[in-house]
Amino acid sequence: MEITPELKEKLSLLNDKYAAIGEDFNAYLEGLLYADVTTYWDYIQLDTLLSLQKPKTSFPDEVIFIMYHQITELYFKLALREFEALGQIQAPTKNHFIERVTRINRYFDALVKSFEIMINGMDREEFLKFRMSLLPASGFQSAQYREIEIFSTDFINLVAKDQREQLKGETDISRLFEQIYWKAGATEAATGKKTLTLIQFEEKYKDQFIALGQHCSDKNLWQVYLRLSKEDQADEAVQQVLRQNDTNVNINWPLAHYKSAVRYLARQDKDVAATGGTNWQKYLPPRFQKRIFYPTLWSTEEHENWGKAWVEESLS
Ligand code: HEM
Numbered sequence: 001m002e003i004t005p006e007l008k009e010k011l012s013l014l015n016d017k018y019a020a021i022g023e024d025f026n027a028y029l030e031g032l033l034y035a036d037v038t039t040y041w042d043y044i045q046l047d048t049l050l051s052l053q054k055p056k057t058s059f060p061d062e063v064i065f066i067m068y069h070q071i072t073e074l075y076f077k078l079a080l081r082e083f084e085a086l087g088q089i090q091a092p093t094k095n096h097f098i099e100r101v102t103r104i105n106r107y108f109d110a111l112v113k114s115f116e117i118m119i120n121g122m123d124r125e126e127f128l129k130f131r132m133s134l135l136p137a138s139g140f141q142s143a144q145y146r147e148i149e150i151f152s153t154d155f156i157n158l159v160a161k162d163q164r165e166q167l168k169g170e171t172d173i174s175r176l177f178e179q180i181y182w183k184a185g186a187t188e189a190a191t192g193k194k195t196l197t198l199i200q201f202e203e204k205y206k207d208q209f210i211a212l213g214q215h216c217s218d219k220n221l222w223q224v225y226l227r228l229s230k231e232d233q234a235d236e237a238v239q240q241v242l243r244q245n246d247t248n249v250n251i252n253w254p255l256a257h258y259k260s261a262v263r264y265l266a267r268q269d270k271d272v273a274a275t276g277g278t279n280w281q282k283y284l285p286p287r288f289q290k291r292i293f294y295p296t297l298w299s300t301e302e303h304e305n306w307g308k309a310w311v312e313e314s315l316s
Helices: 005-020 025-034 062-087 094-114 124-133 143-152 173-178 181-185 196-218 221-226 236-265 300-304 308-315
Strands: none
Touching (some): 062 094, 062 124, 062 143, 094 221, 094 236, 124 236, 143 196, 143 221, 143 236, 173 196, 196 221
């Protein structure tokens, strides 16, 4: 092999790099002689990834249920990386903002489209049996889903809709957390008591959610948007990516998800009780929750009709 000037230059740069941290470059060069080259399976941790599916029953379709939840959580993780990075930016530019929010929108587009895997991809009879062995676990307990909400908007917009007006101006996140919309949904339909699903979820994550809410008071996506120039805030493309985000997270995904609850749990005579024991028919539809991350970007009429057109369309 020819020792070209380029190669010499690289060696010299590497030598400097190791010298700067007090290490002997020669020793590291020797290490290269023995190190294995990277393989695909090691790089993406394939064996570990494929070992993470542990069904609780022997019904074959339970694995589909587990894996689709895992796939969803990975997409949530991708979205959260973008939220976190955006939140750090003090002087965002329009193009960067659009580009990164579009990434998040793309992840949710993929999730909405692929939800068919749940809606039509499992045997209903099998599902109704294996779900009983998962009690009281529920997707309701997805912490990343809640973190996405906290990273999207001011905390007041996550308060139950009948409490929002009253709590406007409240800055104590732990007070707002007491009225977060999903608590009202996770109560036992029959008794009005907190479900075990909710009790366990809060025990594990309550402090973390409140701390994140405080952290995000100036780092949520809406606050990053407000750091754009007035001109950029008024830009149609900027507003459009945020409206798309709102639609994806608060209408399209919840609706695709609701369709799966309807497919598996709805009965002519009496609905099958949800794993968390909630009255899911009254809780899950986006038109009842009216979760809106960016309320000022929508007209009064759009507020009033939140989730309605889609419900009728997709459930017909
Ligand atoms: C056949 C598939 C599914 C059915 C029948 C179903 C059913 C339900 C029901 C009935 C609830 C209400 C809470 C409860 O009582 O448990 C719920 C909540 C929830 N599920 Fe699912 N689910 C399915 C798949 C998924 C998947 C794949 C995810 C992905 C992580 C997920 C995430 C959630 C979330 C985040 C909530 C809370 C929604 C909210 O608070 O608005 N679910 N699910």
